Amino acid sequence: MDLFVSKYGFFIEIAEQGSITKAAEKLHISQPALSKYLHRLEQSLGTLLFDRSVLPIRLTKAGEVFLRYAVQAVNQEKMCNDQITALRDNDYETLRVGIGTWRASCTLPALLPYFEEKYPYVRVMIYEGLSDDLAEQLQRGNIDVSILGSADSYPYITSVPLRNEHVLMLVNNTNPVLSRLSIDRVKNGGIPHADLPDFRQERFILTSRRQGFAQVIYDYFSRIHFMPREILEITNLQTGMYMTAQSDYISFVPEIAIHSLLIPETISYFTFGDPPLIYPISIGYSDAFPMKKSTMAFIETTIAFTNATFSMGTAPIKV
Secondary structure: HHHHHHHHHHHHHHHHHHHHHHHHHHHHOHHHHHHHHHHHHHHOOOOOOOEEEOOOOOOOOHHHHHHHHHHHHHHHHHHHHHHHHHHHHOOEEEEEEEEEEEHHHHHHHHHHHHHHHOOOOOEEEEOOOOOOHHHHHHHHHOOOOEEOOHHHHOOEEEEEEEEEEEEEEEEEEHHHHHHHOOOOEEEEOOOEEOOOOHHHOEEEEEEOOOOOHHHHHHHHHHHOOOOOOEEEEEEOOHHHHHHHHHHOOOOEEEHHHHHHHOOOOEEEEEEEEOOOOOEEEEEEEEEOOOOHHHHHHHHHHHHHHHHHHHHOOOOOOOO
16 A cells, blocks of 8 residues: 555545544454554554544544645645656656637746646647637647636636636827826726726727637627727737837737736726726636546646736635
């Protein structure tokens, strides 16, 4: 039996069964041997782990603490054994990850090393593309998992929410409309807020509707009956940002931009809408295909990474 399983697994089984006798039957060992194991364990810790005055027996406060760490130890040992076995047998698993081109530049430089450190036996292949294309590739089984926005637009994809990002409007500091605005800096935790209709006569830059981010904005335009004087369509959000920095065009980026990119000093950014417009980010996969271990590992790692990186008052998300 594995080292940690033999040390902690017996204890975990007793806790689950609430009985040394039932745990011994489940483990296929004698009851006296299991009682002796528990006695030695408690002696080594210098405290009782179970209250034996009641039936079923129950954990003491010390036992509750020990159980949490015992479960973690057994899980960590299993993960360690799996990784060592994969390395020994050269049994690498390939994971195909889809992500939007712009979001890849904001997310992957930090996320991928974080994942690869935990799962060195997984070979990651990156597929960049538009939201519609990524969803289609998931449906066909050509990629295993994808980070994408507005997952509700793709009912054939199973998705796990990651976070909601404000949609930010970028405006050149020389735009005369800014001098006439009454800026609300309280609404979104310090991010200034503006009313989109004030910019009705301005020129806008948007990416293709096949990108989930652009579709969220077009849908909002439709809801409030907003029609800009001119819309220039491009394919890269970063191009739009730099055009705003050099001209009177107004562009849009997700909130992650102000955390991971250097916004030019010639630009001011604002939330807009009431309530402020958001862009929901999810990680998606297709139930039509068996899920690889590496797919679940990537989903769990991405959720943990997102919660640790963007702890902005939202509750942690769990699978």
